[in-house]
Amino acid sequence: MPEPDIVVIGGGPVGARAAALLAEAGRQVTLLSLEAYQPYNRVKLTPLLSGDVQFGEIAVPQTAGQTPNLAVHTGLRATEIDRKSRVVRTADGQIWPFSKLVIATGSNAFVPNIPGHDLTGVYTFRTAADASALMARSISARRVVVIGGGLLGLEAARGMQRRQAEVTVIEHEGRIMPRQLDAGGGALLAARIEEIGVTVRTGVAVREIAGDARVEEVRLADGSVLPCDTVIICTGVRANIDLARAAQLPIGRGIVVDSRMRSLDPDIYAIGECAEHDGLVHGLVGPGFEQADVAVADILGQGAQYDGSIPATKLKVIGAEVFSVGEVEQLEVRPGVTSHIWEETGLYRRLFIQNARVVGAIAVGGWEQASRVQNAVQQGTLIYPWMIRRFRRHGVIWPDADDDVTTLPDAATVCNCTGVTCGRLRDAIAAGATTPQALGAATGAGNVCGSCVPLLEELVSAGGPPKPVRLFRGLLGLSLIAGLVALALAALPRIPFPQSFDADSLTVWLWRDNIVKQWTGFILLGLTVAAMIIGLRKRLRFMDRLGSYDWWRMVHLAIGGLAALGLVAHTGLRPGANLNLALFVVFTLTLVMGALAGLATGGDHSLRARRIGTARKPVRRIPTWVHIIAIWPLPLLLAAHVLASYAF
Ligand SMILES: Cc1cc2nc3c(=O)[nH]c(=O)nc-3n(C[C@H](O)[C@H](O)[C@H](O)COP(=O)(O)OP(=O)(O)OC[C@H]3O[C@@H](n4cnc5c(N)ncnc54)[C@H](O)[C@@H]3O)c2cc1C
Numbered sequence: 001m002p003e004p005d006i007v008v009i010g011g012g013p014v015g016a017r018a019a020a021l022l023a024e025a026g027r028q029v030t031l032l033s034l035e036a037y038q039p040y041n042r043v044k045l046t047p048l049l050s051g052d053v054q055f056g057e058i059a060v061p062q063t064a065g066q067t068p069n070l071a072v073h074t075g076l077r078a079t080e081i082d083r084k085s086r087v088v089r090t091a092d093g094q095i096w097p098f099s100k101l102v103i104a105t106g107s108n109a110f111v112p113n114i115p116g117h118d119l120t121g122v123y124t125f126r127t128a129a130d131a132s133a134l135m136a137r138s139i140s141a142r143r144v145v146v147i148g149g150g151l152l153g154l155e156a157a158r159g160m161q162r163r164q165a166e167v168t169v170i171e172h173e174g175r176i177m178p179r180q181l182d183a184g185g186g187a188l189l190a191a192r193i194e195e196i197g198v199t200v201r202t203g204v205a206v207r208e209i210a211g212d213a214r215v216e217e218v219r220l221a222d223g224s225v226l227p228c229d230t231v232i233i234c235t236g237v238r239a240n241i242d243l244a245r246a247a248q249l250p251i252g253r254g255i256v257v258d259s260r261m262r263s264l265d266p267d268i269y270a271i272g273e274c275a276e277h278d279g280l281v282h283g284l285v286g287p288g289f290e291q292a293d294v295a296v297a298d299i300l301g302q303g304a305q306y307d308g309s310i311p312a313t314k315l316k317v318i319g320a321e322v323f324s325v326g327e328v329e330q331l332e333v334r335p336g337v338t339s340h341i342w343e344e345t346g347l348y349r350r351l352f353i354q355n356a357r358v359v360g361a362i363a364v365g366g367w368e369q370a371s372r373v374q375n376a377v378q379q380g381t382l383i384y385p386w387m388i389r390r391f392r393r394h395g396v397i398w399p400d401a402d403d404d405v406t407t408l409p410d411a412a413t414v415c416n417c418t419g420v421t422c423g424r425l426r427d428a429i430a431a432g433a434t435t436p437q438a439l440g441a442a443t444g445a446g447n448v449c450g451s452c453v454p455l456l457e458e459l460v461s462a463g464g465p466p467k468p469v470r471l472f473r474g475l476l477g478l479s480l481i482a483g484l485v486a487l488a489l490a491a492l493p494r495i496p497f498p499q500s501f502d503a504d505s506l507t508v509w510l511w512r513d514n515i516v517k518q519w520t521g522f523i524l525l526g527l528t529v530a531a532m533i534i535g536l537r538k539r540l541r542f543m544d545r546l547g548s549y550d551w552w553r554m555v556h557l558a559i560g561g562l563a564a565l566g567l568v569a570h571t572g573l574r575p576g577a578n579l580n581l582a583l584f585v586v587f588t589l590t591l592v593m594g595a596l597a598g599l600a601t602g603g604d605h606s607l608r609a610r611r612i613g614t615a616r617k618p619v620r621r622i623p624t625w626v627h628i629i630a631i632w633p634l635p636l637l638l639a640a641h642v643l644a645s646y647a648f
Helices: 014-022 042-049 128-138 151-162 184-193 242-246 285-299 370-380 385-394 422-430 436-443 452-463 472-491 506-511 515-537 541-546 548-571 578-609 621-631 634-647
Strands: 006-008 031-033 070-075 078-083 087-089 095-097 101-102 108-111 122-124 143-147 166-171 199-201 205-208 218-219 224-226 228-232 237-239 256-257 268-270 275-277 312-317 320-325 338-343 347-355 355-363 413-415
Touching: 006 014, 014 031, 014 070, 014 285, 014 413, 031 515, 042 128, 042 151, 078 242, 101 285, 101 422, 122 128, 128 151, 143 151, 143 224, 151 166, 151 312, 184 320, 184 347, 184 355, 237 355, 242 436, 256 268, 268 285, 312 370, 320 370, 338 385, 347 385, 355 370, 370 413, 413 422, 413 452, 422 436, 472 548, 472 578, 506 515, 515 548, 515 621, 515 634, 548 578, 578 621, 578 634
Parallel strands: 006 031, 006 101, 031 070, 101 268, 122 228, 143 166, 143 228, 166 199, 256 275
Antiparallel strands: 078 087, 087 095, 108 237, 205 218, 218 224, 312 320, 320 355, 338 347, 347 355
C-alpha cells in the first residue's frame, strides 16, 4: 500500500495549485483527479473552444511530472473518505492513506430538469471533455441555443458563433450576467453582443427542449419556438460534496470550513468551489487560489487565515470589457447603500457607496481606473463628495492625471485570478523580469484568464519603480525656503510695536499707518484666496486647461512663502489675543504644514529618482492632510477678523 503524506482529491486549478505548492515545500503528495486529462487551466476552456489556444497551452505545468514528490493519477475517481482508517478509496479498488487530506472536488455543471435535456445534441460546458465535444459538434452545428446568459453561457455562445453557427442566448432573468451586472450594464453588454451577431433574449424561461431523438427546437415560456440543432446548457454549477457528505462532514451549499480551510475534521481541508466559508461558496478561481494558499500554509504550520474574498471580475466578455467588484446583486437592494451612474455612448459605470466607502462597482466598455476601484473596495478607501461629483460628471473617481499605472499602490491586486499585487510585480521587475511573460513566470500573474496582461505590459514599460514627478527638485528647494520662513514665524520673537512716531521708520509705516495696515491685510487676504484656489487645482477639471499641475504646485508654494512674509508685514509676529490669536495660530500651522507637505513630496520623489526606497507608501499624506484640515477654519476666522477690524 502506498504511503503518501498528503492526498488531494480533485485536479482542477485549485487542487492542482495546492498539490504543487505542497510538493514544492517538500511534502509527499498524491493528486487524485477524475478527469482523464493532465490538470489544466479550466478558465482557458473558453479560448480553447473559440480556437484561440491549443490544449497543450492550457495544461498546468507544475503537475506535468517534473516534481518527484508529486504523484498525479488522472482518470481516477475517489469513491470514499474513510475518516476512521484515514484512507481514501478509489474506483479501481486502491486505498490511499493520508495524514492530511485536501478536498478540491469543485463543481459540476448544473442541468435543470427541463423536458428534453437528455436529447442528443444537448451539451454542457464545464470540462475539457465538454469543450472537445462542443468543438467536434461545431463543425456541423448551424443553429445553437445557449440556455443561461451568465459569463459561461456568453463565452460558449461566442465560441460557437466564431465557428459560424447562428447563436441565440436565453436568460430567464431580466438581464445577462445577473450576478455581475445591473440592468443598465446588462443592456449595454447585450447590445454589444448583438452587434457581433449573437441574439440575446432576456426575461423568458425555457419550457422544453424538443425533438425526435435529437434536438430540433427549443420552446420558450412566452410561446415562441427556436429551431436549432444544438443546445448548450450553462445554468450554473453545483458543488461536488457527495464524498464529504458520505464521510459525515458538515455541508451546506459546499463543505463547511473554518478560516484555516479545515472541515470539522482538522486533518481534512476543503478548498475551491466545493468549499463553503462563512456561508459563501465562490464560483471564481481567484478566491479558490487564496483558499489553497491558506490551506497549504496551515498544513505546513506557517499559520494563515482566510477572511473571505470580495468577488472581482475583470474580463473581456465576447470582446466587450466587463468589470464588476463586490456583491453587486445584493448591493442594489442593501439598505444604506447609495449608487451613482455615469454613461456615455458605449460606456456604462456604476459605483456603490456605503458609509462614504466604495463597496462595489460595475463597468461595461472599459475603465482605466478599474484596478484602483477594485483596490479601493478591498481597502475600504474613503470616497469624498467631490470624488462622487467627479464620477457623476466625468466617469472617473480620481483626476485623469492620476491614472498612470505607477500610481497604483503596492496593495492593489493586478491579477484577480492569482491575487498577485502591484507590489509583488514591482519587486519582480526590480529583480529582472522585464517582459510580461517573465513577470508571469516569476509571479503567476496573467497565466490564468490573461485579462491583466495589458496592465503587466504597462508596469513593465513603466520600468518597475514609480517615476518622480516633474520639477521635484524645484519643489524641494521652494518647500525648504517656504518651510524656513514659516518656521521663523513660529519661532522668532515678536517685533515690538513702535512707540515713537519717527516718520522714517519702516515699523511705524507698517504698523502705525492705518492705510498701510489695511493694504498689507488685503494683500495677505488676496494671497490666501489665491493659494486656496490653486490648492483646488487638482479637484477642478476646468483648470486643466490652465497648465500642468506640477507648475501650479510651485506657484502655490511660492504664494505660501509670500504669505508668510505678508504675515510678518501685517502683524510684526504679534499674535494678538482671542480671535486674532486663533487666526495667527491656524495661519501659521497651515503654512508650516504646507511647507512640510511640499518637502515630503519633493523628498519622496527625489528618492524615487535615485531609486532609493520604494516611495510607494508616501509620508507626505500626514502633513498634506493636516494642511488641508487646518485650512477649513481659515475663511471663517479671516471674515471675522476683517469684520472686527472695521467694527472696532
Ligand atoms: C469555461 C469556463 C470559463 C471560466 N472562466 C473563468 C474566469 O474567467 N474567471 C474565473 O475566475 N473563473 C472562471 N471559471 C470558473 C473557474 O474555472 C472555477 O472557479 C475553477 O475551475 C474552480 O476550481 P476548483 O479546482 O475548485 O474546481 P474544478 O475546476 O471544478 O475542479 C474540480 C476537479 O475535481 C474533480 N473531481 C470531482 N470529484 C472527484 C472525485 N470524486 N475524485 C477525483 N476527482 C474529482 C473534477 O473532475 C474536477 O477536475 C470558468 C469556468 C469555466 C468552465
